[in-house]
Amino acid sequence: MAPTETLEATAKAARPEDEPVVVFDHVSLAFDEKVILKEVSFTLFAGHTKIILGASGAGKSVTLKILLGLLKPDAGKVWINGRRVDPLTEEQMMAVRADLGMVFQEGALFDSLTVRENVGYKLSEETDMPVEQIDARVAEVLGFIGLGEFIDRMPSALSGGQRRRVAIARAMAAKPKILLYDEATTGLDPVTAITVDDEMIKLRDLEKVSSIIVTHQLRDAFYVATHRAVRRNGRVDIEVAEATKEREAEFMMIRDGEIVFEGDAAELRASKDEYIREFLS
16 A cells, blocks of 8 residues: 555544545536536535435436546535545546446346455455455355355345345445445335345444435335344344434435535435435335
C-alpha cells in the first residue's frame, strides 16, 4: 500500500461515528429535457440506514449510480467518506468503490462460477490476496449469512432467496463499510424476502455497515427500519428495535426527482400528505 493510501485508510478509520459517510449536496441530473433529480440533498451517517422510496422512474436508482460514479450529476456535490467524488475520473473512482458494496435486484451472479468463486470474485480479480486468504474470507461471509454448506454449489442449484443472500455475501467479501441495495427483495415471496432483510439488519447492527436501500417494497422497508440484530450466547436474534434504534433508519421519499419526505418510520406512518398516504396504501 502506498504512503498516501495508508494515510487515507488511517484517516477513514479514525472518522467519528457522528460524521456522515455519504453526503448529497443539491444534486441535480437531467437526461435531455427530462429532470431525474432536482437539488437532492441528504446525508447518511455511519452505521445508519437510508431507505429511498418512490414510484418507478422517480430517481431512486439514479442516486446509487451517482454514488458509484456510473453517472455524473449536472450540478451539486457528492461526498463519500469525506472525499468529494463527483469530479473524479473513472480511475480515481476505483479506490472509492473499494469501500462500496452493491446488491442488485436479480443478484447478478455469474452462472458459470460456483458460490465460492462468485463470492470471492472481487478479491481474486482486484486484489493480490493469497488464495488461501480468499477462501477463508469466502467461508467466513457465507457462514455469516448461513449458507456455508452451499459453497461449492452452482447458482442454478440455489433458490431465489439464496441467490440474493449469496449476492450480499459477495458484496461484503471485501469488507466495505457502505452497502447499496437496489430492489434487493423484489420478486421474492414474503417469507423468503424476510431472510434477505435479516441479512441487511445483521450487517448494519453487527458489522456496523452503513446502508442505502432503494425499494418499493414497503413491507421490507418497515421491517428493516423497525428491527435490530443482537448477538446472544453465540447466536444472532432479530427483534423489534427500541425507538432510539429505530430512528437510525431514515426514510426518504422521492417524487418527480425531488425529496418530498424525510423522517423515521413513525413519522412516515403519521404523515398526512396525500401523495404519501396514497403511496403507503
